[in-house]
Amino acid sequence: MDPRMDPTEILTSLSTPAGRADPYPLYAALHEVGEVIEVGPRDVFVVGYDAINTVLRDPGFQVGDAASFDNVAPGWQANPVFVQGADWILNLNAPRHSRIRSLIARAFTPRRIGGLEPAIAKISDELLDGMADRGADGSPVEFMHDFAYLLPVTVICELIGIPEADRERFRPLARDLAGVFEIHDPQALPAINAAAVELLAYFTALAAKRRDDPRDDLLSDLLAIADSGDGRLTDFELLHNMTLLLVAGFETTTNLLGNGFQIVLLDPAAGDAVRGGSVSPAAFVEEVLRFDSPVQLTSRIGYDTMLAGVTLTGETGVATLIGAGNRDPRKFTDPGRFDPRRTEGSPLSFGGGAHFCIGAALARLEGTVAFPRLLGRFPRIAPAGEPVRRETLLLRGYDALPVTVI
Ligand code: HEM
Numbered sequence: 001m002d003p004r005m006d007p008t009e010i011l012t013s014l015s016t017p018a019g020r021a022d023p024y025p026l027y028a029a030l031h032e033v034g035e036v037i038e039v040g041p042r043d044v045f046v047v048g049y050d051a052i053n054t055v056l057r058d059p060g061f062q063v064g065d066a067a068s069f070d071n072v073a074p075g076w077q078a079n080p081v082f083v084q085g086a087d088w089i090l091n092l093n094a095p096r097h098s099r100i101r102s103l104i105a106r107a108f109t110p111r112r113i114g115g116l117e118p119a120i121a122k123i124s125d126e127l128l129d130g131m132a133d134r135g136a137d138g139s140p141v142e143f144m145h146d147f148a149y150l151l152p153v154t155v156i157c158e159l160i161g162i163p164e165a166d167r168e169r170f171r172p173l174a175r176d177l178a179g180v181f182e183i184h185d186p187q188a189l190p191a192i193n194a195a196a197v198e199l200l201a202y203f204t205a206l207a208a209k210r211r212d213d214p215r216d217d218l219l220s221d222l223l224a225i226a227d228s229g230d231g232r233l234t235d236f237e238l239l240h241n242m243t244l245l246l247v248a249g250f251e252t253t254t255n256l257l258g259n260g261f262q263i264v265l266l267d268p269a270a271g272d273a274v275r276g277g278s279v280s281p282a283a284f285v286e287e288v289l290r291f292d293s294p295v296q297l298t299s300r301i302g303y304d305t306m307l308a309g310v311t312l313t314g315e316t317g318v319a320t321l322i323g324a325g326n327r328d329p330r331k332f333t334d335p336g337r338f339d340p341r342r343t344e345g346s347p348l349s350f351g352g353g354a355h356f357c358i359g360a361a362l363a364r365l366e367g368t369v370a371f372p373r374l375l376g377r378f379p380r381i382a383p384a385g386e387p388v389r390r391e392t393l394l395l396r397g398y399d400a401l402p403v404t405v406i
Helices: 007-014 017-021 024-033 049-057 066-072 080-085 096-107 110-114 117-134 143-160 164-182 186-212 218-226 235-249 251-266 268-276 281-291 360-377
Strands: 036-038 043-046 298-301 305-307 310-312 317-320 398-400 402-404
Touching: 007 017, 007 024, 043 049, 049 298, 049 305, 049 317, 080 164, 080 186, 080 235, 096 218, 096 235, 110 360, 117 143, 117 360, 143 164, 143 218, 143 235, 143 251, 143 360, 143 398, 164 186, 164 235, 164 251, 186 218, 186 235, 218 235, 235 251, 251 268, 251 281, 251 360, 251 398, 268 281, 268 360, 281 360
Parallel strands: 043 317
Antiparallel strands: 036 043, 298 317, 305 310
């Protein structure tokens, strides 16, 4: 890191290919500048752990909702993905957010999530069987596609109640839709919109079936809540938030698995500690979340207040750099060291406050079930080529991690 770089240059460097590949030296430089960094008359970047926590928990900071879509994307109503997005709880403020989120949360019960554990174990084992078969002669297998991508999307299908026969068609659509978080290129929008339209049609048809014939799944539970007579969850609110569950829950968890696995590939002792039981799977997963957060940033709109000595207004765009907060040396000793035995507090990786990740328990469960199975099954798993990073800024992860399993 060039010590002469000013904060704005550091932030610009974050969106270059090199900055995306490894933002951590840039974050370290930003921590030396301060907790909140002004990058123009109307924008701040929040990098300190405590300041990020404050922004996420203080209801004065609002998310950009449909009213603000008009400013950033005029004509957004012509795009099905934004029409759905305008109902996503991620993009709603109180009181609408509280109403819809609390109804969805009623179906996201610990019983429903905990009940997925046997299915997660079974799906993991089947995927590991496939990797073992393909790699039995020593040829490379590709972890990101063969495991990290297939596990979360299959688990979400299981949670929602998507029949097995439909899942093949469903998976690529879920992946296309997830592109909405990283639109650098307007040419990507048609594929995202097409996925949004097809998924909504799919959920509409599935909801009709589940209304006639409810099952033990999340969609049936949500329909029962929507139909409970007080009209507090409209069909569109329900169906649009089903597409949110896909985009919010799929690639994020894929990246938790990939980022954690790459840590083990680079440092086999970290994997041996989980294999040998000296580090619990839960502690390992928590440190992966901190060390290489699958979600690197989120944003809010400011209000008239002070944050770590910086004056904000209702015009201020506030980017909270979660990945930087997780490496704040004021909070975590030697933050660049992977250490699952830390006791310094939770990472910010699932956010905080009203929008705290509704799927956090599920993502943690997937990680704690999958990692010990993967590591136990393949004691000699090793890299078989260069990892390929996804060129994303908000979500951090890999496209390919080739390995040999014997
Ligand atoms: C490792 C995996 C995951 C990570 C790192 C993650 C991260 C996050 C973060 C940071 C937020 C808050 C965003 C903000 O405040 O602006 C969030 C919200 C959310 N997440 Fe997750 N997530 C993960 C997995 C999941 C899963 C598995 C699901 C669903 C099955 C899910 C569903 C959601 C939803 C619906 C929200 C919006 C909540 C609201 O706005 O009230 N996430 N997630």
